[in-house]
Amino acid sequence: MSRPEWFEDERFWESTYPFIFEEERFAAGEAEVAELAKLTGSPFRRVLDLCCGPGRHSIPLARQGARVTAVDRSPFLLEKAKSRADLEKLDVEWVQEDMRLFVRPDEFDLVISLFTSFGYFGDEENLTVLRNVFRSLAPGGFFIIDVMGKEIVARSFAASAVEKKSDGSTRVETREIIDDWYRIRSRWFLIQDEKVTKITFDTALYSGRELVDLLKKAGFENVKLFGSLQGISYDLRAQRLVAVARKSGE
Numbered sequence: 001m002s003r004p005e006w007f008e009d010e011r012f013w014e015s016t017y018p019f020i021f022e023e024e025r026f027a028a029g030e031a032e033v034a035e036l037a038k039l040t041g042s043p044f045r046r047v048l049d050l051c052c053g054p055g056r057h058s059i060p061l062a063r064q065g066a067r068v069t070a071v072d073r074s075p076f077l078l079e080k081a082k083s084r085a086d087l088e089k090l091d092v093e094w095v096q097e098d099m100r101l102f103v104r105p106d107e108f109d110l111v112i113s114l115f116t117s118f119g120y121f122g123d124e125e126n127l128t129v130l131r132n133v134f135r136s137l138a139p140g141g142f143f144i145i146d147v148m149g150k151e152i153v154a155r156s157f158a159a160s161a162v163e164k165k166s167d168g169s170t171r172v173e174t175r176e177i178i179d180d181w182y183r184i185r186s187r188w189f190l191i192q193d194e195k196v197t198k199i200t201f202d203t204a205l206y207s208g209r210e211l212v213d214l215l216k217k218a219g220f221e222n223v224k225l226f227g228s229l230q231g232i233s234y235d236l237r238a239q240r241l242v243a244v245a246r247k248s249g250e
């Protein structure tokens with residue numbers, strides 16, 4: 001049997017959880033949810049949070065009355081999300097499924113893929129994910145995707161970084177551009193109680209234009225780019241690559 005990919009390894013999500021999903025990130029998720037309708041200019045009711053993780057967006061969306069389906073392949077992260085939602089007795093449909101497989105034709109007004117939850121596979125499978133999203137949207141529905149843009153990485157590339165947390169644990173990261181700028185390889189050394197956990201993961205890097213082209217290939221005709229979820233322009237000040245794509249109405 002072949003070795004699981006990094007995103008299929010539960011130990012990856014368990015060991016990185018304290019570094020990726022600090023409590024402040026949940027507050028940020030809540031603020032981001034407030035921006036979604038401003039980005040699309042359209043209200044929504046039925047939402048698919050694709051790769052929901054521990055529910056940073058699904059939970060505030062459900063709190064504000066949206067009917068949320070939250071999909072993730074990690075049982076560990078889904079359990080984290082469920083227990084947070086249960087504390088508030090929120091009704092969310094949690095689905096353990098791979099984004100390459102999940103499709104519910106014409107079901108959602110809004111699909112979100114936030115915080116670099118895209119670009120984990122080869123070209124064909126990445127496109128399959130976008131085609132699944134397109135099919136799952138109702139006519140006139142919107143898709144919001146938020147990844148790290150290639151232009152931003154080129155502008156502000158740092159080959160290494162160190163983050164020390166208040167509990168004494170430390171993350172040392174090195175980054176490398178690989179496959180002729182198609183991907184970025186990150187190596188994390190997580191130091192907790194004198195123990196070092198080493199992980200490596202690769203994610204695709206899209207330029208704004210490449211992401212637009214891929215979304216169009218998946219069926220979206222109308223795609224706009226932004227440089228943050230707050231809606232700044234995708235220019236030299238961009239912090240993220242955010243695309244808002246609309247499925248044509250009937």
Ligand SMILES: C[S@@+](CC[C@H](N)C(=O)[O-])C[C@H]1O[C@@H](n2cnc3c(N)ncnc32)[C@H](O)[C@@H]1O
Pocket residue numbers: 007008013050051052053054055056057071072073074077097098099100113114115116117120
């Ligand atoms: C960086 S996290 C972002 C989580 C969430 N969107 C957020 O903003 O907090 C990426 C998520 O993608 C999920 N994931 C990775 N590969 C997946 C796959 N093949 N199918 C479905 N979910 C996947 C992970 O389990 C993780 O929850």
